[in-house]
Amino acid sequence: MLGSGGVTVMEEGTDMVWAALRLMEFFYHESCGKCSPCREGSSWLVQTMRRIVAKRGQMEDLETLVHLCKNIEGRTVCAFGDASVAPIMSTLKHWRPEYVALIQAAEAANLIKLEPAAARH
Amino acid sequence: MATTTTETVRLTIDGIPISVPKGTLVIEAARRVGVMVPHFCYHPKLKPDANCRMCLVEVEKMPKLQTSCSTLATEGMAVRTATTVVHDAHKSVLEFILANHPLDCPVCDQGGKCDLQDFSHEYTATSRFIETKRIFQKEYFSPLIETQMNRCVQCLRCVRYCDEVMDVKALAPVGRGTMTEIKSFGAHPLDCEFCGGCVQICPVGAITSRLSMYEYRPWMLKRADTVCTFCGDGCQITVQTKDQELIEVNSAQGAGRNSGDLCARGFFGFHAASHPSRVTHPLIRRNGVLVEATWEEALEFVAEQTNRLKLAHGPHAFGGLITGRCTNEELYLFQKFMRLTIGTNNLDSSARYGHVNGVQAMRMVQGTHRWTVTFEDIVQADVLLLVGTNITEANPITGLKVKEAVKKHGATLLTIEAIQAAVGTISNISNLSEQHFCVAPSQFGAAVLGLLKAVVESNYVDSAISQRASDYVLAVSQAVQQLTWNDLALDTGISRESFVQMAAALTGGRRVVALAGQTLLRSQGSYGICLNLLDLLLLTGKLTAQGCGFAPLAEENNDQGAVEMGAVAALLPGALDLTDQDARTQIARVWKEDLPLAAGATLIEMIDRAQAGIIKGLFVIGENPVGSLPPQIGAKEALGKLDLLVCQELFLTETAELAHVVLPAASAMEKAGTFTNTEGHVQAVRPAIDPVGDSRPDWEILSAISVFMGAPLEYSEAKEILKEIRAVIPGYGSLGPSPIPPAVDRVAVDRYVNEGYRQDLTTRYTLPARAMRPEGTVQLGLVQSLFHSGKLSTHSKGLLQIEPSGFLQMNPVDAARFGLETGDRVRLSNGRGEFTTTAKVFDRVPEGLAWFPDHFAQAALRLFDCAVDPDTKVPYCRTASVSVMKTT
Amino acid sequence: MTLKTWIKTITLYDLLVGMKTTMSHMLHYKPITLQYPHEKRTLPDNYRGMLALLRYEDGTEKCVGCDLCEAACPSRVIRVVSAEVPGEPTKRYSKEYYMDMTRCLFCGLCVDACPVDALGMTREFEWSVYDKRQLHLNKEQLLAIGDRSFPVREKQLELQHPNVAFFNVAFKHLPQKPG
Numbered sequence A: 001m002l003g004s005g006g007v008t009v010m011e012e013g014t015d016m017v018w019a020a021l022r023l024m025e026f027f028y029h030e031s032c033g034k035c036s037p038c039r040e041g042s043s044w045l046v047q048t049m050r051r052i053v054a055k056r057g058q059m060e061d062l063e064t065l066v067h068l069c070k071n072i073e074g075r076t077v078c079a080f081g082d083a084s085v086a087p088i089m090s091t092l093k094h095w096r097p098e099y100v101a102l103i104q105a106a107e108a109a110n111l112i113k114l115e116p117a118a119a120r121h
Numbered sequence B: 001m002a003t004t005t006t007e008t009v010r011l012t013i014d015g016i017p018i019s020v021p022k023g024t025l026v027i028e029a030a031r032r033v034g035v036m037v038p039h040f041c042y043h044p045k046l047k048p049d050a051n052c053r054m055c056l057v058e059v060e061k062m063p064k065l066q067t068s069c070s071t072l073a074t075e076g077m078a079v080r081t082a083t084t085v086v087h088d089a090h091k092s093v094l095e096f097i098l099a100n101h102p103l104d105c106p107v108c109d110q111g112g113k114c115d116l117q118d119f120s121h122e123y124t125a126t127s128r129f130i131e132t133k134r135i136f137q138k139e140y141f142s143p144l145i146e147t148q149m150n151r152c153v154q155c156l157r158c159v160r161y162c163d164e165v166m167d168v169k170a171l172a173p174v175g176r177g178t179m180t181e182i183k184s185f186g187a188h189p190l191d192c193e194f195c196g197g198c199v200q201i202c203p204v205g206a207i208t209s210r211l212s213m214y215e216y217r218p219w220m221l222k223r224a225d226t227v228c229t230f231c232g233d234g235c236q237i238t239v240q241t242k243d244q245e246l247i248e249v250n251s252a253q254g255a256g257r258n259s260g261d262l263c264a265r266g267f268f269g270f271h272a273a274s275h276p277s278r279v280t281h282p283l284i285r286r287n288g289v290l291v292e293a294t295w296e297e298a299l300e301f302v303a304e305q306t307n308r309l310k311l312a313h314g315p316h317a318f319g320g321l322i323t324g325r326c327t328n329e330e331l332y333l334f335q336k337f338m339r340l341t342i343g344t345n346n347l348d349s350s351a352r353y354g355h356v357n358g359v360q361a362m363r364m365v366q367g368t369h370r371w372t373v374t375f376e377d378i379v380q381a382d383v384l385l386l387v388g389t390n391i392t393e394a395n396p397i398t399g400l401k402v403k404e405a406v407k408k409h410g411a412t413l414l415t416i417e418a419i420q421a422a423v424g425t426i427s428n429i430s431n432l433s434e435q436h437f438c439v440a441p442s443q444f445g446a447a448v449l450g451l452l453k454a455v456v457e458s459n460y461v462d463s464a465i466s467q468r469a470s471d472y473v474l475a476v477s478q479a480v481q482q483l484t485w486n487d488l489a490l491d492t493g494i495s496r497e498s499f500v501q502m503a504a505a506l507t508g509g510r511r512v513v514a515l516a517g518q519t520l521l522r523s524q525g526s527y528g529i530c531l532n533l534l535d536l537l538l539l540t541g542k543l544t545a546q547g548c549g550f551a552p553l554a555e556e557n558n559d560q561g562a563v564e565m566g567a568v569a570a571l572l573p574g575a576l577d578l579t580d581q582d583a584r585t586q587i588a589r590v591w592k593e594d595l596p597l598a599a600g601a602t603l604i605e606m607i608d609r610a611q612a613g614i615i616k617g618l619f620v621i622g623e624n625p626v627g628s629l630p631p632q633i634g635a636k637e638a639l640g641k642l643d644l645l646v647c648q649e650l651f652l653t654e655t656a657e658l659a660h661v662v663l664p665a666a667s668a669m670e671k672a673g674t675f676t677n678t679e680g681h682v683q684a685v686r687p688a689i690d691p692v693g694d695s696r697p698d699w700e701i702l703s704a705i706s707v708f709m710g711a712p713l714e715y716s717e718a719k720e721i722l723k724e725i726r727a728v729i730p731g732y733g734s735l736g737p738s739p740i741p742p743a744v745d746r747v748a749v750d751r752y753v754n755e756g757y758r759q760d761l762t763t764r765y766t767l768p769a770r771a772m773r774p775e776g777t778v779q780l781g782l783v784q785s786l787f788h789s790g791k792l793s794t795h796s797k798g799l800l801q802i803e804p805s806g807f808l809q810m811n812p813v814d815a816a817r818f819g820l821e822t823g824d825r826v827r828l829s830n831g832r833g834e835f836t837t838t839a840k841v842f843d844r845v846p847e848g849l850a851w852f853p854d855h856f857a858q859a860a861l862r863l864f865d866c867a868v869d870p871d872t873k874v875p876y877c878r879t880a881s882v883s884v885m886k887t888t
Numbered sequence C: 001m002t003l004k005t006w007i008k009t010i011t012l013y014d015l016l017v018g019m020k021t022t023m024s025h026m027l028h029y030k031p032i033t034l035q036y037p038h039e040k041r042t043l044p045d046n047y048r049g050m051l052a053l054l055r056y057e058d059g060t061e062k063c064v065g066c067d068l069c070e071a072a073c074p075s076r077v078i079r080v081v082s083a084e085v086p087g088e089p090t091k092r093y094s095k096e097y098y099m100d101m102t103r104c105l106f107c108g109l110c111v112d113a114c115p116v117d118a119l120g121m122t123r124e125f126e127w128s129v130y131d132k133r134q135l136h137l138n139k140e141q142l143l144a145i146g147d148r149s150f151p152v153r154e155k156q157l158e159l160q161h162p163n164v165a166f167f168n169v170a171f172k173h174l175p176q177k178p179g
């Protein structure tokens, strides 16, 4: 279901964004670091996901996530890169509202709003 | 084995058809049609690793994008590099690479020549990265090499270069994922060969040279392509200067005979020329002290004194010494000055310290004064025999060629070296060898004889030669039969089986190159050993075959040129005998005057004659006999007796301190000319800076002296001298991509096998005296260090960072025997004197030997004795038996 | 030709219209010449005057010696000699910094080029001298100009920006790796 040939069975009602983050953390930890897309991509994805889960996300992040996943896929040395983006890709496809909810909560709480203009150089 | 296939494949790149040899990578094919695919990890010297993913291209009929640096071009392939998909891929990979990259460009030394900068400009890459950047703790790396791991793109070029090309393996990626960081092995600052290869090959500013840190921007630098002056390999270097200041040296990928690789001396040693203690004004001795003078005063003084002495004592009261670091033009003019203006053959150069042994042996057997092989032949060889080369230290780039042959092309390496196989911080050639004989320098002769005996007794003698020259083969067979395996084993510690095995490997090779290096050429009896090595090749039929040959390695950058320019007593320009009538007429025609016939004195003979008061005046150009010969020879006293000692020098050496006149010479960074490297390749030397102070190139000084003497040898520039050289030696110095090696002269070989060999066969086929090693002593050897070259490099601040002083290097077993540890003070003594230094335990020193670097050996010289070769007059003063005692 | 045009022609009417402003000035005379140096104009907001080197709040020089201003300057005014800060390994600064103001054309390209905003254009323009060598300014002089013209200083760069946590610091001051 979530990639890498393994089947993970989860309880109904599991927070899918959190689950995707957990899987992503695993891939981030396992990435050997040989090729750039997987090495840099997995750390980027994990950091963004952590932010979203911690209710510090923003709407643009979702688009970035999709882009990053697509950019990793098919451009790495081994199949690990392809596998590593599957959790985010599939959860974003099937449980997008959960992401949106988290981000909206973040925006509502206005915990932190990274100034996009300042952050992008 | 390199399969030089002519098979080609045709493919199209962005619609442009091209045919390339089979086995070409797509990225290389693209470069040929002028399409530059962005890349980080690809480098023509390295095996593809395909880790940066920057070079993705679209290949028709392949579902995914392919990395062009690891995909081989195949027939009918259609590659597209300029589509939107490819562009997006490049852009996205660049975005990933930039994600954790610091915005360091303003303070980064790579700025302006950085691949990452260039590609970012090309793709106007912006980043959406708003997370926290990864930061590595900065660790101290080395005093010469600066790392800034935050800037690393993990392309592993440095790691791969250090392993694949250098065989040093000093660097490794540590950590995983984003936290991958390039580090040196061990918890200490980098300790390696300091070849600078990683600095040159890093596509970004992650590894930079600390020596030139923050001193420049690439666009400020002026470049001059010239040749390194530190060894006979003759690497092409690009010297970069900013306002007459030496900033950096590097070598463009593929440039010169070194194809862009350098050693520590070439890469970090360039500051010698700008050392503050350079002699910048002419000095004249007045009331016993050297005082500054003008050029006119100095030249007038020299000319006057020379004319006076010549009138009083005749031309043979003069002698001349020149260093092999001078250009061909200077060497030529020097011998012309000595032979024509002065009128004597008393002249010698630093080639006398060893290189003439190899050259004379080649002249004797194969009738050439040059290699009959090239560096390419070494790379393509399938069997390489190294005898006493100490190749990593003495001729690092030839060493790289050997490494390439072994590592890339699977050649069989056979080594007879005074070095023990051990893993160390600098590469050890014996680690790569199939069969390694570790013998002391004094027993190289025995080892070569063992090989000859094995060849004869196992019937490996080439049938052609036994038919053609049965007498010769018989004589050699009889000579080796006199030797017993038992004696050989006692001398060398090598069994009959091992000798036979090595002989078999040697005979089995198709392309066999035998290299003889400095350790051999400077140890006693080496002329005979070189002849024996040539016998070995001749007997196995390897001397005349394609791609085979004998290659003695020159130590100083232009020792080969010194021989070819006739700057040794017994040879005329073109390395022809002084008595060669044709050559004499040819030269007399150009010089419009006859040259002296009386045989000249060599280095040691000149010192003896000075001692005896026969030689009254000596011209010394860049040589330092007082500093490099043991005091037993009495060079200091002899030179002290001279009526006129003229030194043309960069620094006030021990010899120059005795001089009556010191004339400031320009270093190789400041003059034009040519150098001939060890394989006989003539290369252009170009000035990078103006002469320091009032110094002038040596040829200008010689020319000026001759003018003041009233017998002008006038030239307006170095090129004019080269023109004259060409008139004397037709075709000399055709600067080109690859030298055409002279072939073995069959007539000379016939002469040798019919007649020449008889001369000294019995003497050279006797075993060298067995080294008696009384308890408590070791054989002390003066060795070449990788980080220095002669005394010149001890003026280079970069190299002094790596090796500031000399250590006594000793095998752990010996060290334990004497109760020594690294850092202990140790006293060496023998009948001739004593010397105290610091010990260092070093795995690669063979048991029973101890090494001390030649470059710092001033005070140690008194322990050494000097024997002079009866044939080639080479002084052998590199080994001494000393007793070792720990002191405090 | 009508009478109207004839009258206009004869009285040089068009000329008068054209000269109206000039004529009116002749009548209500009010001088616009400023009695410089007793009187001074108000300078426009983005006036490009004398160049100056700036400092951070804590007094350290901003310039990191990157040589970019030197490269950007179209009239080769600037010469930077960069080096490592003594006592602060790996930190880069300009050991020497020269501006030959006789050649400056006040284009401001150097200010734009500077990645750390170490250069500023002051509103000073009274720089006429008797000896033009006095317009060859060194780093100390340029910093002094900055000090008097820009009393409000920025904070250190590395602390400003979340993503530029590492920039031109000596390695002994390296920030900790984020967990």
Ligand code: SF4
Pocket (backbone or CB within 6 Å): B101, B102, B103, B104, B105, B106, B108, B109, B110, B111, B112, B114, B115, B116, B117, B151, B204, B205, B206
């Ligand atoms: S490595 Fe290149 S891109 Fe990175 S900071 Fe240095 S110059 Fe800039």
Ligand code: SF4
Pocket (backbone or CB within 6 Å): B151, B152, B153, B154, B155, B156, B157, B158, B159, B182, B201, B202, B203, B204, B206, B207
């Ligand atoms: S240090 Fe340079 S060469 Fe080595 S991996 Fe990093 S970027 Fe590549």
Ligand code: SF4
Pocket (backbone or CB within 6 Å): B158, B161, B162, B166, B168, B169, B170, B171, B192, B193, B194, B195, B196, B197, B198, B199
């Ligand atoms: S300088 Fe040292 S680490 Fe770098 S490539 Fe050479 S041997 Fe390896």
Ligand code: SF4
Pocket (backbone or CB within 6 Å): B228, B229, B230, B231, B232, B233, B234, B235, B258, B262, B263, B264, B265, B266, B267, B395, B396, B397, B398, B789
């Ligand atoms: S010392 Fe020899 S090997 Fe080293 S760079 Fe110079 S010429 Fe090349």
Ligand code: SF4
Pocket (backbone or CB within 6 Å): C051, C072, C073, C074, C075, C076, C077, C078, C103, C104, C105, C106, C107, C108, C109, C110, C111
């Ligand atoms: S203002 Fe223009 S001319 Fe003046 S220093 Fe700056 S870049 Fe050069």
Ligand code: SF4
Pocket (backbone or CB within 6 Å): B106, C062, C063, C064, C065, C066, C067, C068, C069, C070, C080, C094, C113, C114, C115, C116, C117, C118, C119
């Ligand atoms: S551009 Fe700015 S930081 Fe760089 S040298 Fe000029 S003033 Fe200094």
Ligand code: FES
Pocket (backbone or CB within 6 Å): B038, B039, B040, B041, B042, B049, B050, B051, B052, B053, B054, B055, B056, B067, B068, B069, B070
């Ligand atoms: S250059 Fe091809 S993957 Fe790096």
